[in-house]
Amino acid sequence: MHYISTRGQAPALSFEEAVLTGLATDGGLYVPENIPQFSREQIAAWAGLPYNELAFEVIKPFVDGEIEDADLKDIIDRSYQTFRHSAVAPLVQLENNLWVMELFHGPTLAFKDFALQFLGNLFDHLLEKRGQKVVVMGATSGDTGSAAIEGCKRCKNIDIFILHPHNRVSDVQRRQMTSILEPNVHNIALEGNFDDCQNMVKASFADQSFLPEDRQLAAVNSINWARIMAQVVYYFHAALSLGGPHRAVSFSVPTGNFGDIFAGYIAKQMGLPIEQLVIATNANDVLHRCISNNDFSKQPLVHSLSPSMDIMISSNFERLLFDLYNRDGEAIRQLMSDFNNGQASMEETALAKARELFSSYRCDDDRMVEVIAREYDNSDYLLDPHTATGVDAARACRRGTDVPMVCLSTAHPAKFPEAVRKAGYPQDPPLPHHMADLFERKERYTVKDNDLKTIQEFVARNL
Numbered sequence: 001m002h003y004i005s006t007r008g009q010a011p012a013l014s015f016e017e018a019v020l021t022g023l024a025t026d027g028g029l030y031v032p033e034n035i036p037q038f039s040r041e042q043i044a045a046w047a048g049l050p051y052n053e054l055a056f057e058v059i060k061p062f063v064d065g066e067i068e069d070a071d072l073k074d075i076i077d078r079s080y081q082t083f084r085h086s087a088v089a090p091l092v093q094l095e096n097n098l099w100v101m102e103l104f105h106g107p108t109l110a111f112k113d114f115a116l117q118f119l120g121n122l123f124d125h126l127l128e129k130r131g132q133k134v135v136v137m138g139a140t141s142g143d144t145g146s147a148a149i150e151g152c153k154r155c156k157n158i159d160i161f162i163l164h165p166h167n168r169v170s171d172v173q174r175r176q177m178t179s180i181l182e183p184n185v186h187n188i189a190l191e192g193n194f195d196d197c198q199n200m201v202k203a204s205f206a207d208q209s210f211l212p213e214d215r216q217l218a219a220v221n222s223i224n225w226a227r228i229m230a231q232v233v234y235y236f237h238a239a240l241s242l243g244g245p246h247r248a249v250s251f252s253v254p255t256g257n258f259g260d261i262f263a264g265y266i267a268k269q270m271g272l273p274i275e276q277l278v279i280a281t282n283a284n285d286v287l288h289r290c291i292s293n294n295d296f297s298k299q300p301l302v303h304s305l306s307p308s309m310d311i312m313i314s315s316n317f318e319r320l321l322f323d324l325y326n327r328d329g330e331a332i333r334q335l336m337s338d339f340n341n342g343q344a345s346m347e348e349t350a351l352a353k354a355r356e357l358f359s360s361y362r363c364d365d366d367r368m369v370e371v372i373a374r375e376y377d378n379s380d381y382l383l384d385p386h387t388a389t390g391v392d393a394a395r396a397c398r399r400g401t402d403v404p405m406v407c408l409s410t411a412h413p414a415k416f417p418e419a420v421r422k423a424g425y426p427q428d429p430p431l432p433h434h435m436a437d438l439f440e441r442k443e444r445y446t447v448k449d450n451d452l453k454t455i456q457e458f459v460a461r462n463l
C-alpha cells in the first residue's frame, strides 16, 4: 500500500515511511492511496471479538504486510492492555437509541490514548527494526502532551520533550505529564503561552541542526496517519455492539482538529454502514460554518470551557477536502493557500458531497453547561464538557430515533472540573481510583525562558 500527499507534490511513501515522516514535504498530509474495503459478511464475522482482536482485523490492511502479523498483534495487545475497562470502549445508554461511547478509560482519561498508546509502541517497533532512535518534540495546551508521554514512556528508542505554557495548564493536566518520571521523559514549562510553545517546536522541526547527526525529530500530532487508523477501530466496535453491519448506526463527535471524526468517515468508506456523522463544535466553529454556510474562513480563537476543541484550523479537514475534490492535489494546494490568507470557500459539488456525508452543529459554553446539568438531573450521568457538546449535537441533528446514535465521549469529567462545577455539581468530580493519588505524586519538570537556543540546548544535553 502506498501513501500519497494531499497536495500531490511529495513522493509516495510506504506505511512505515509515512508513519515516521508525519507531514509531507509539500506541506500536505499522507493518506492511503486506496481505502481498504470490507464486505458486510466480513464485518459481520467480527461480532463479539474482543477490542484488540477487532483492532488487528481493521488495522491489518493499512499496514499491508509491512509488519509481521504476530508483531502487529503484540503491538496492539500491549496498547490496549493499559486501559482500565475490560471492554476498552464501553457503551452507556442515555435514552432510547442514544448512547455514549466512553473513550476515557486509558491512562490519561481522554480518547487520545487510543491513538497514542498504539503510536508509541508502533514507533518503537519500527525504530528497533531500523536500529534508529528519534526525538519526539511536541507542544501541548493539555490533553495531547500527557497522552503522548504515556504513549512513549516505555519506548527504548524515543526521547520525548513536551513543552507546556508555564502556569497555564490545569493542575490535573500538568500533573498527568510531570508525574511521569521515566528518564526518557522531559517536561518543559515555558515562560510563555501555547503559541510560543508551538513556535519552538515548529522552528526546531524546520532546522534540526541542534541535534546530533544520528537523531531526528518525529511528530506525534494528529496529522500522523497511524493515529487516524487506530481510531477507526472503535467505530466498528460500537456498530458491531449495536446490531451492525445488519443495521446502520450514527455517530456524533466533539471535533477540534477533525482527526476523530475523520476516522469515522474512513470507517464508512471501508464498508461500515453509517447513517449520519455529526460534527459537534464549540464556539470555535470553522467546521460548522464551512458545512452550513460554505464559510471556510479563519476567525479569532475563543477560549472555551471545552479547551481541547479550541482550534482555529482543523488540520485533518484537508484529508476530507482531498476526497471531496476527487483527490486533486493542485486544487487542495490552492484552497489551503486561500484559507491561510484568511478566506476560502468550497466548490459547489464538493460542498454538496460534504453535506451528504456530515451534519454539523455549534454549541457554546452556556448551552453546554445546561446540557451537563440536565443530563445529571435526568440520568445521574456526568458528562465532560466536550462530550456534552456532542450529546447536544446528536439530539439536534439526528433524523429520527430509529437508528442508534452513538456520542463519542472524549474525556473523563474529572479532567475538566470548571465546566462541571458551573453546571451545579457540588464538588470537583473525583478522579478514578487508579489516579486518586495524583496530587501526592512527585513531579519533575524544568521551567525555561521563552528562547529557542535555551530550549534546543536543553534537548541536546538530555539525549
Ligand SMILES: *Cc1c(COP(=O)(O)O)cnc(C)c1O
Binding pocket: 110, 111, 112, 143, 144, 222, 254, 255, 256, 257, 258, 259, 260, 261, 308, 309, 386, 410, 411
Ligand atoms: C483532542 C480532543 C478533542 C478533539 O478531537 P479532534 O480529533 O482534534 O477532532 C475532543 N475532545 C477531547 C477531550 C480531546 O482531547
